[in-house]
Amino acid sequence: MTSFDDREKAFEAKFSLDEELRFRVHARRARLFGGWIAGQLGLSGDAAESYAKDMISADFEEVGDDDLLAKARADLAAANKALDDATLRKQIGVALSEAKRQLVGE
Template identity: 50%
Template sequence: MTTFDDRERNEEARFRHDQEIYFKVRNRRNKLLGLKIANDYLGLHGDEAASYAKDVVMADFERPGDDDVVQKVRTDVAAAGKSISDHMIEKYLEQFEASARASVKAE
């Protein structure tokens, strides 16, 4: 019975660890996206860009999945009089997820 209990505890610990990594990667990815959009599409720099990136990270907590982030970015870019396709936003998300994952692993 102890072997089973040990295995169960190990699985729970690994699951918690995996969820923490997923959370960090996702937040870092969204921050990178927010900085990219702020600089390249909205003309924001410095503290304004950092604040916008934080807003993008917070938008991800509204609904599961990436739709809330994509919608926020698309809406904000449109409000600035520019356009960006969902495909481009998703491409940025993929690109930044890879670099965010590498950065989290390096910690």
């Protein structure tokens, strides 16, 4: 095996690890954001955990934050809770930062 082959395999392995980490960060971000929304909706315990898991599923419907925002907006509106997009986007950013922090610590 040549050094080129070794480098190619190393790059492929790094790419695979980076993609796995990116996936885990986004899933964790969705769960953390879902937990925050659950709190805004007055959910706790198993209901809050279930809601956070539902948010993970919603996160993989589209690329970007629109899927998270759409679910959050709809659920908040159904509960007669009003939060503006700026607040929701800020919280997604907070959740992303926390997800990265948590996963780097693992």
